[in-house]
Amino acid sequence: MTDETTDNGPGTAPADPRNSSLPHSPAATADGSGMPEWEQRFRAPRVSLPNWAQDAPDRSLFVSNATGTFELYAWDRASGSQRQATDRPNGTTDGTLSPDGEWIWWFSDTDGDEFGVWMRQPFGGGADEPATPGLAPSYPAGLALGRDGSAVVGRSTDEEGSTIHVVRPGEEPVEIYRHQESAGVGDYSHDGSLIAIEHTEHGDAMHSAIRVVRPDGSTVAELDDTKGGTEELGLSVMGFAPVDGDTRLLVGHQRRGRWEPMIWDPLTGVETALDIDLPGDVGADWYPDGSALLIEHEYQARSELWHYGLGAAAATEGATPALTRVSTPVGTVSGATARPDGAVEFLWSSAAQPPEVRSTSGAVVLDPPGMKAPASVAVTDTWVEGPGGRIHALVQRPAGDGPFPTVFDIHGGPTWHDSDAFASAPAAWVDHGFAVVRVNYRGSTGYGRAWTDALKHRVGLIELEDIAAVREWAVSSGLADPERLVLSGGSWGGYLTLLGLGTQPDAWALGLAAVPVADYVTAYHDEMEALKAMDRTLLGGTPEEVPERFEASSPLTYVDAVRAPVYISAGVNDPRCPIRQVENYVERLEQRAHPHDVYRYDAGHGSLVVEERIKQVRLELDFALRYLKEGEGES
Known part of the structure; x- marks a missing residue:
């Protein structure tokens, strides 16, 4: 599980479980008086949507920053007790519960490098132990837990590519899948008889196919929308029906130009289309008894929930057959789950209002202590x-x-989108008198398949064309001062920042790039294997096969044209935007004696530590205010 309050991956170091309830850290118990509001937004305790055990729904797992670092917490709903389950210097967010609720599984890497092993601990507390003995460390590629104590574990390494193993208590892991291209665990059927695998054996990392196999690895069925048409279409595993003996698999597809669900039975081959007439991208999950679907609809940067009955449910007046709106406020639902009693719990926020875990029952689900x-x-x-x-x-x-x-x-991804959701960093800029513009450029999700797939081959340059068009609007409308324009972003947004500073040098007064791609060729050779596959898809090959495309899309190519001051922050253990390629770019700035600041920190692709995140935002604010004096912007 991950927490919507951060884009970062899991943290590291040995766990030290605590048996106390959700703690009141010094920052959390303060009323915030004397503290700037922008810092309060970061320090205020937050919680993720609780993930509950399928066969023990009173046992839940959630993420919170209550101690100042994002960690996993066990919550016994029956007794009300809460317990911090992990405690590591760089935080932990990747975890799940076994179906019986007896075990917490969590991923242990090293200082944010995302390379490690699965650990587990008893729900009620106790020592951590290796959850998959016999499997060497790797990048995670999916996990599904069975009711008999077994697990299906996806792994990725540079040497082996993608592998999937079945792990049973007291037995050696059994490899059931291996391929050099990206693949991962989709789901494990309720009775443990079927395993769904998402794979990209065809070589297009943006569009997966689905293979269903038995636990011995033998193939049951294949669903592949990448073949037989003029365009490749993607599929995604949304989950097996949560009922013993029910082999229906909920699948996401793009056959009508957007993401939407259907039901596929791999044993019979029957595909069942769903009558869901909504304009945006549609995701879905099962209700616990398998009689209905919880629909998540994303459209124009906002989201909503719907109930879709699969039986002879009566349609409500004004609704399409079987489709009924679940009441949520206007904004963004960043996660939702249907409980056994029929209530829907969801994590909601808007740009103006901080996140809350709400329930359609009207009950308060989780209300963290402190300010x-x-x-x-x-x-x-x-x-x-x-x-x-x-x-x-x-x-x-x-x-x-x-x-x-x-x-x-500028948002990361690139297959992501900005939404009407609460975000502390943009709010900090507004507090300091800045307008903030977030652009859902081509490559963003939520606007149809053609918009998302438009990036190929002219990577980075296409997104910057869209950003330039919005920039022109911002200036001509009177919103933005053309002499004080800041290009900023993290991850892919950091990449676009550095690329934009070099290809549009007269457009920007300064740039702020966090965990960026700075030298695309070196980044490709140093990054994790799954991202190499994505880059081959986006650019049409390796740096050796299509050198001209990598050169055209690399910020390093244009570094000598950069005129604006540049601030760069980078994690020294980052496997996605590795540090060596950042240093190559910084060295070129230094050779020119170009104004720049670099901040390196001991973590991976971002930080899960609240004070570290505040420090990074403060450094960005200080850098901008230093160079953006009234009328003195460098553009």
Whole structure:
């Protein structure tokens, strides 16, 4: 499980379970007086949507930053007790419960490098132990736990590619799948007789196929939308029916130009289309008895929930057959689950309102102790005509009249999208008098398959065309001061920041790049294998096969054209945007004596430590305020 409050991966170091309830850290118990509101938003305790054990629904697992570091917590709903399950210097967010609720499984890497092994500990507390003895450390590639104590474990390494193993108590792990291209565990059927695997054996890491196998690895059926058409279409595993003996598999597909679910029975081959007439991308999960689906609909940067009955459920007036709206406020639902009593729990927020775990029953699900995060400014929507179609951007304005110094906060991914959701970093900029613009450029999800798939071959340059179009709107509308424009982002957003500073040198006053791709060729050779596969898909080959594309898309190619001051932060253990390629870019800046700051920290692709995150935002703010004096921007 992951927490929507952070984009970072799991942390590291040996666990030291605690048997206390959710702690009140010094920062959490303070009322925030004397502390800037932007820091309060980071320090205020948050919780993720609780993940509950399928056969023991009173046992839950969630993530919280209550101690100042994001860690896993066990929650016994029957007694109300909460216990911190992990305690590591760089945090832990990747964990799940066994179906019987007896065990907490969590992933242990080294200082944020995402390379490690699965550990487990008793739900009620106790020593950690290796959960998959016999399996060497790897990058995780999916995990599914069975009711008989078995587990299906996905692994990825540079040497082996993707492997999947069945692990049974007291037995050696059995490898049931191996391929050099990316693959991972999709799900394990309720009775343990079937395993769903997502794979990209065809070589397109953006569009998976599905293979269903038995626990011995023998193939039952294959579902592949990448063959036989003029365009490759992707599939995703959403889960087997949660009923013993029921072999139905919920599958996401793109056959109508967007993500939507269908039901496939791999034993009979029958595919059942679902009558869900909604305009955006549609995800789904099962209700616990398998009689209905919980639909998550994402459209134009906001999301909503629906109930879809699979039986002879009566349609409500004004709804399509079997489809009924589940009431949620306007904003973003970043996770939802249907409980055995029929209530739906969901994690909700908006740009203005901090996240809350809510229930359709009206009950408070989880209310962390300590101060509450201050509200921020609501977003407004703008649509801008761009070279590839209409571009959607979200805008937050500070008090007063423009034009404002403006931060273009570019999301990562690239297959992701900014939404009307609470985010502490953009709110900090608004507090300091900046407007914030977030652009859902081509490559973003939520706007149809064609928009997401538009990146190929001219990687980075296409996204920057869209960002440039929104920039023109921001200036011409009077929102943004053209002399005080900041290009900023993390991960893929950090990559686009450095690439934009070099290819659009007159457009930006300064750049702030966190955990970026800076030298695409070196990044490719040093990054984790799954990302190499994605880069081969995006660029059409390796740096040796298509050197001209890597050169055209690499920030290092344009570093000598950069005019704006550059701030870069990077994790020294980052497997996604490795440190060596960042150092190559910094060395070129140093050779030019170009104004820049570099901050290196001991973690991976970001940090799960609250004070570290605050430090990074403070450094970015200080850098921007240092160079963006009134009328003195360097553009």
